Amino acid sequence: MSDAPIAVVSGGSRGLGLDVVRAFLTSGYRVATFSRASSVELAQLEASHPDQLVWRSIDARDSAALAAFVTEVGRSWGGVDILVNNAGVAADGMLTLMASAEIDSTVATNLNSAVHLTQACAKWMIRAGRGAIVNVSSVNGVRGHSGVAVYSATKAAMDGVTRALARELGPRGIRVNSVAPGYFESDMVKSLDAAALQRIIRRTPLGRLARVSDITNVIQYLVSDAAAFLTGQIIVVDGGITC
């Protein structure tokens, strides 16, 4: 257990984050995650993996709390090997009609928090001379879609972070990649009506929405030694909708 990789996953209480936490635990990793509130599923995982899983209640927009969280993990477990920047919020609507507070909050949650968390974790990785970072991006960061300008901006920005940090941290053996999911079965597509979902499915060569596990599998691959020579890349997992 003491040699098990140490993974930090933001937003691990539900959806993709929860699935990544579960997969990492199954792989034997030690996992530290946070979210504003826990969930029944995460509480069950905490109970069944008391020495392997840590959860804290943190608002991702609180950079001081993020730094303290990573320090706690690093000091108690001896480092941070893996970071998955998953926490994010959906924000849709015409830009001209969005409230300023919603714009600021979306950027703070989807971009600023990920940058601050990466800063804190990368320090441990530089010290160890190894590490893997996966930023959960979106096809909205790769293609333009109406009604998601702010969300798209944050995801495209994260892809920029991925490419820059891949160069910055590569010399220390730290790999940085993005996973850009298409529409997948999550809370974030709940706002779409049935007709919109059918339209997406119709345009997807593989003929369905992504399953959460489709995304998790790619994340697991990216943090594994099987991806040892892969860095600075945006891996689009969308069933071919953007091809």
Added chain:
Amino acid sequence: MREAVRKLLRERGRAPQALHDSDKLGATLGLKSLDLAQLVFDLELTLCANPFSGLVPITSVRTIGDLAHAFELARADAGTGEAGEGGVAAELAVAQAAERRRAQRRGLT
């Protein structure tokens, strides 16, 4: 402070040498930006202070003396500092010894 620099130089495979406050971290000692990042983080962990989170610009640090001064400022700002290099050096030695003991308990050394 000098011990932290010496430790990093040893990790980089360079023979420890006599170090002076006036030694330039890059030009004289050959530390790269990632080395400096690691050095600053090692000091941040042991001294529980980070002058570069807003108090001091990293670009103002050229020498070992500059680095020591930055951490003195951070510790003073946090209300934990003692005047002079001796305060930081003594604190660093104590913190590093404690870290070595923790590492030994974890079986890391």
